[in-house]
Amino acid sequence: MVRIYxxxxxxxxxxxxIDDPYQQGPAISFEKFSPRLSWKVNGRGKDTRQVAYQVVLSNTPEGLRQQKTIWNSGLIxxxxxxxxxxAGFMQPNTTYYWKVGVSSGNGSAVVWSEPGRFSTGLIRQQWLGTWIKHPSAPKESHIWFRKNFVLPNEKMPGHFFAYVASIGxxxxxxxxxKADNRVLAPAISRLDKRVFYVTYDISRFLKKGQNAIAIYYGPGWSRNNYFAKRTSQAIRVQVYGNQFSLFSDTTWLCKESYSKNSGRFDFMDMGGELVDGRAYTDQWMLPDVDTSNWQHVVNYPPGDSVTLSAQMTDPSEIIDTIAAKTISRIIDPERHDTIYRVDMGKEFxxxxxxxxKGLRGGDTVAIMVSMRDTNPRLVGATYGIGNKVIEEQKQQQRYIAAGRGGEIFRNRFNFFGGRYIHFRGLRQAPHLKDIQGLEVSSAAEATATFECSDSLFNKIFAMDKYTYQMCHTExxxxxxxxxxxxxxxxxxAYQTMWGLGLPCFNAAAYYVKNVRDxxxxxxxxxxxNNVAPQISDMYGSVLNGTAILNTAWEHYRIYGDKRILEAAYPVGQRWLAFLSRHTKDSMLTRYQFGGYFLGEWVSPGPIFEYAETAEALFFNNCAYAMTLDFMIRIATTLEGRSADVQQYAQTLNALRQALHRQYYKPETGTYLNGDQVRTAFALYAGIVPDSLRERVNAHLQHLLKSQGYLNIGSFGRYPFYKTVLSEAGYFNLIAGILKKDTYPGYGYFLKKGATTFPEMWEIDQPNSTVIHTSYTGIxxxxIKGLAGINEAVSGYDTVLISPHLVENVTWCKASVETPYGRVKSAWQxxxxxxxxxxxxxxxxxVARVRLQNQPEKLMSSGDYVFEYSLN
Known part of the structure; x- marks a missing residue:
């Protein structure tokens, strides 16, 4: 029996x-757009593999049932x-319905799926209106925009879609x-170059007669220094329906709302929000509201220079609601007032x-958010409470009271990261039931599972996933x-993406977006640039620029979609051309200094390797070798680029030989200082000749045994884990280290009460954050190590199952969702x-299965049990 899902x-x-997520410029037509359709199949008995499929596409559900299709693949x-x-079948602003039929062989008939649906976005010519903005509102304002319109027919056939773009x-x-559940829409982009629009099906909200479409707008990243001089606070709206269109122009009305941003929304001061309860209303978006004190909008012509692209990644949403755990009262001896500190129980x-309750009109409540309870060592604190301080990273919110019942503060267009909420200015103590945290994330659905006999490992895995969710917003x-x-x-990218984002979340669409970012x-x-999609001039290294190649390659390994390689390849060519202009004697030289040519970052100490250090120079040369290797793999996969492959291979071989000559110490079998990061990166980047790999691996294993901790930071995680998870002899060593609760280590984080991974192994380091992706991807x-679930062939066509038993773990089970369905691996x-x-x-x-010291088995789909002696 076969089921398609x-x-x-x-x-x-x-x-x-949708539009083409790989297209760089504006969508002028959809003639070349060839969207990817995918499905999964469950089968039992002899039905183990799809041998043929057929896809049909129609403009209506009835068309599918009546075989009135616009495209039929035939049985393939x-x-x-x-x-x-x-290409050639897609039209803009069109809804499509499709289904797939599958034959599993053995003479079985084609089994059909239930219908699926998608719609296409707009091409440039269909954006009929203009960008609009408030004529005079300050940049921190939250603006209401609205437009009334009349629909003459009570029952309107077809779909009505609203396409909304906003710089903010x-x-x-x-x-x-409200049209749907998303928040902080759209996803962030490089706002001076590309703005995403979101498509809403608004059919169910419309009625005969007077209707109102309204936008609540917040400035978001348009206020940030990276974009403020290049953009403004503006929106663009286009509505299409059955013989109906509406668009943004100067007939729209606008008004400043009761809320606005506070703070600079900039580096080290992302600020918060101010809500003025005195001006609160929930009627502003209704059709019959009095608009006599509203203003007409003005056009924003510079908006026409940006590319409008469909948002094709998961939206930011409220994924969970958490209740406050405890409230404590603090007396500030200097100001002689009361602060109520609320512990939400975890970082979020x-x-x-x-x-x-009990506020009078005009009372101002200051709401200060912090990651730590108190930290007397904090440098440059904003708020003092006696000899202790509230560490709040300038995430202050404010509420101005109306003086009536039901006073509520709620964020809308700015979020924060922290655990402790401090209230100053209340006349009555708050109640736990009245305080809630709303977790916001744009991470895709979590799909992987892991559990074993070691409770600490289980907690580390759960905290790894949660940290990713809390660091994946917008x-x-x-x-x-x-x-x-x-x-x-x-x-x-790198370890966070390879070790966590791709295997543990349904994040394929996000990483496509990230490559274009x-x-x-x-x-x-x-x-x-060292960050994307923002255009900040922040610290970075060769790793930053190569992130696009790393992401594209690992995505291809999981999904087998060459389009992402084709999109990344020309970017990589230009990046390598830049790097090649900064080489001498086949090795990369420092093309920038200070924090712009970093080596390893936040390793135990904490240690920060700046450009001037020999460690950073070696590290970046290894990253250069990795960059060349990615380009060779991509060029080989794309085919027709043999000349490029030859050129890059010659450059890479010369680089590897030069680095080995320059940095290898034969008396110790080490590179440069011989630490864990340098040793692992030399192995992963192919600097170590085959004849010396055993010796260099032995040195790395000796370091892990003698030091007893992971002496790695944020930048070195990927080459380290790529090395230790692919070479023999490391699994018991890593497992033994992870079982410890001493500094530095993941167990130490849990021992200190952390609920997310921090920025530094030194979790109490002043001004460091405790919600951070420095160490995610463990x-x-x-998943890949103990449970042994890996892709053997790009697209998971062939799964590699190679579990590793370790000491003091008696059982382990894990599962990973792949393009073919769920892979499970367990041992006891x-x-x-x-x-x-x-x-x-x-x-x-199919799977290549490696168990114990047995010969590799090639196995088809199904459930299998094997028993082996441990002697």
Missing amino acids: ELRCEYLKEPLG RGHQPFCFVP YHELYVNGQ TGFLQAGF GVTVDCPNRERLGYGPEG WADVQLPNGFI SAFF KEGNRQVTYKITIPFGA
Whole structure:
């Protein structure tokens, strides 16, 4: 019996308003757009593999039922669970319905799926209106925009879609109802170059007669220094329906709302929000509201220079609500007033919803958010409480009371990261039931599972995933959600992506977006900005620029989609051309200094390797070798680029030989200072000749044994884990280290009460954050290492199952969602005598299975049990 499920278009479930996510410029037509459709299949008995498929596409559900299709693939032999609609069939602003039929062989009939749906976005010519903005509002203001319109027919056939673009955030309301559950829309982009629009199906909100469309707007990143001189606070709206269109122009009205941003929304001061309860109203978006004190908008012509692209990644949403745990009262001896400190029980990224009682009109409540309870050592603190301080990273919120019942503060267009909420200015103590934290994340659905007999490992895995969610907001993986919120390459790609984002989340669409983010921040000279999609001039290294290649390659390894390689390759060519202009004697020289040519970062100490150090120079040369290797792999995969492959291979071989001659110490078998990072990177980057790999591996194993901790930081995680998870002899060593609760280590974080991973191994370091992606991705050790689930062939067509038993762990089980379905791997020891393995291979996939010292087995889909002696 075969069942087809999980129909997706461009990796998303029934997306609205899609366009080509790999296109750099504006969409002028959809003639070349060839969207990817995918599905998964469950089968039992002899039905183990799809042998043929057929996809049909129609403009209506009835068309599918009546076989009135606009495209029919015919029955195509093949086992891959995806196909591409040929170019030439897609039209803009159109809804499509599709289904797939699968034959599993053995003479079985074609089994059909339920219909799926997607719609296309707009081409440039269909944006009929203009960018509009408030004529005079300060940049920190939250603005209401609205337009009334009349629909003559009571029942309107077809869909009505609203396409909303904003340089900043927006919420869409139709006749007083919010259009969907997303917050902080759209996802962040390089705002002076590309703005995302969001497509909403507003059909169900419309009625005969008077209607109102309204936008609640917040400035978001348009206020940030990176964009403030290049952009403004503006929106653009286009509505299409059955013989109906509406667009933004100067007939729209606007008004400043009751809320606005506070702070600078900039590096080290992302600020918060101010809500004025005296001006609160929930009627502003209704059709019959009095608009006599509203103003007409003005056009914003510079907005026409940016590219409008469909948002094709998961939206930011409130993923959970957390209740306050405790309230304590603090007397400030200097100001002689009371502060109420609320512990939310864990670190989180998101909004606060707090209700107040007993306030008088005009009372101001200051709401200060901090990651730590108190930290007397803090440098440059903003607020003092006696001899202690509130560390709040300038995340202050304010509420001005109306003096009536039901006073509520709630964030809308700015979030924070922290755990402790401090209230100053209350007349009555708050109640726990009136305070809630709203966790906000744009991370895709978490899909991987892991559990073992060691409770500490389970907690580390769970905290790794949670940290990723709390550092994935606005459609980008950031360093931290409070101090910077920047998409640095080393934090967002590499280990975070390979070890966590791709295997543990349904994040395919996000990483497609991320590759274009990196392309958007490349400079004309080939240099790639150190963060994306922001264009800040922040610290970085070769790793930052190479993040696009790393992300594209690892995405291809999981999903087998060459389009992402084709998008990244020309960017990589220009990046390598830039790097090649800064080489001498085949090695990379320092093309920038200080913090712009960093080596390892926040390793235990904490240690920061700046450009002037020999360690940073060696580190960046290894990263250069890795960059060349990625380009060779991509060029080889894309085919037709043999000349490029030859050129890059010659450059890489010369670089490897030069680095080995320059840095290898034969008397010790080490490179440069011989630490864990340098040794692992030399192995991963191919600097070590084959004849010396055993000796250099032995040195790294000796370091792990003698030091007893991971002497790595944020930047060195990826080459380190790529090395230790691919070479023999490391698994017991790493497992033994991870079981410790001493500094530095993951267990130490938990011992200190952390609920997310911090920026530094020194968790109490002043001014450091405790919600950070510096050390995320350790899940790779559990999923890829202990459970042994890996891709053997790009696209998970062939799964590699190679579990690793370690001391003091008696059982382990994990699962990973792949393009073919869920792979499961489990093992359990029975004393010292026997081990039982349980493996599940999904329909359509095959697996190479390596157990104990047995010969490798090639297995088709199904559930398997194996028992082996441990002696």
